[in-house]
Amino acid sequence: MKKLALxxxxxxxxxxxxxxxxxxxxxxxxxxxxxxxxxxxxxxxWQHGYWTEEDKTVECGAEPVAEAPAPAPAPAPKMVMKMIxxxxxxxxxxxxxxxxxxxxxxxxxxxxxxxxxxxxxxxGYTDSIGTNAYNDALSQRRVxxxxxxxxxxxxxxxxxxxxxxGEANPVKVCTDAGxxxxxxxxxxxxxxxxxxxxxxxxxxx
Numbered sequence: 001m002k003k004l005a006l007x008x009x010x011x012x013x014x015x016x017x018x019x020x021x022x023x024x025x026x027x028x029x030x031x032x033x034x035x036x037x038x039x040x041x042x043x044x045x046w047q048h049g050y051w052t053e054e055d056k057t058v059e060c061g062a063e064p065v066a067e068a069p070a071p072a073p074a075p076a077p078k079m080v081m082k083m084i085x086x087x088x089x090x091x092x093x094x095x096x097x098x099x100x101x102x103x104x105x106x107x108x109x110x111x112x113x114x115x116x117x118x119x120x121x122x123x124g125y126t127d128s129i130g131t132n133a134y135n136d137a138l139s140q141r142r143v144x145x146x147x148x149x150x151x152x153x154x155x156x157x158x159x160x161x162x163x164x165x166g167e168a169n170p171v172k173v174c175t176d177a178g179x180x181x182x183x184x185x186x187x188x189x190x191x192x193x194x195x196x197x198x199x200x201x202x203x204x205x
Contacts, residue, residue, distance in 0.1 A: 028055030078205040083198045086114060090193040092146055096127070096182045098189075099141035101149040107193055108153040114197035117159050122146055123192040124164040127185035132166060139164035146191045 028051035030038045037059060038046040045060035056062040090107050094100065111117055124139035124146075143162040151157045167188070174184035 028052065029057070029060065079202045080205045081200050082203045083115060083200055085196075086199040087194070087196045090195070092142075092191045092193060093186065094142055094189040094191075096129075096186075096189065097138070099138065099145045101145045104146065104149045104153060107150065107195070108155065110195060111150075111155055111197070113199065114195075115200040116198040117156065118196045118198070120150070120155070120157075120160045121192075121194040121196075122160060122162040123194075124162070125169060125188055125190050125192075126167050127182070127188040128167045128170065129182065129185065130167075136164060136166040139166050142191050146193065 028048050030046040030048060032038060037057075040046060045057075047055075058064050088110050090110070092101060092104065092107075094102075111120070122143040124141075124143035126135040126138045126142075128135075130138075143164055147157055147160050147162060150160065170185075170188045171190075172185060172187040174181055176184045
């Protein structure tokens with residue numbers, strides 16, 4: 001009976017050895033054909049003779065390797081306010097022989113969008129109909145009318161600088177006569193408005 005048990009144990013050992021040799025693995029353990037580690041009746045993994053501590057796996061008693069913590073999310077970009085230079089030009093047009101201002105809303109709205117107003121430059125012009133002296137005076141009345149309209153809208157006119165040039169610097173030259181000439185020269189009856197200041201914008205730091 002003892003001889004039979006010894007023979008059975010030897011056969012089992014040889015069978016395990018044969019399986020291990022047929023399916024060698026790098027872990028240092030004997031495995032079956034589907035790479036399952038052989039274990040003793042006590043639940044211990046069956047080690048090859050060349051097994052070392054470095055071959056120990058979690059299944060066979062090694063401490064599990066802690067996963068590296070996930071990297072912290074990158075901080076959200078910080079937005080800061082920054083002042084930038086800003087400049088914009090407008091034109092106020094006039095009827096023939098008139099200094100009546102029709103609309104300065106676009107100018108007022110732009111000035112209101114600025115964080116700081118540096119200056120407003122007004123340049124008044126007329127068409128070429130009439131004497132030079134009359135046109136010089138008319139261009140002056142036009143810049144004064146725009147200045148007054150801006151003041152009425154609440155703009156600090158201490159920042160306003162005015163110039164009048166009469167019929168100089170025409171943007172339109174016409175050879176028409178009579179009423180058609182007046183219509184042709186309409187673009188020359190103007191006050192040019194140049195606004196300089198600073199705007200506040202958000203930028204990524």
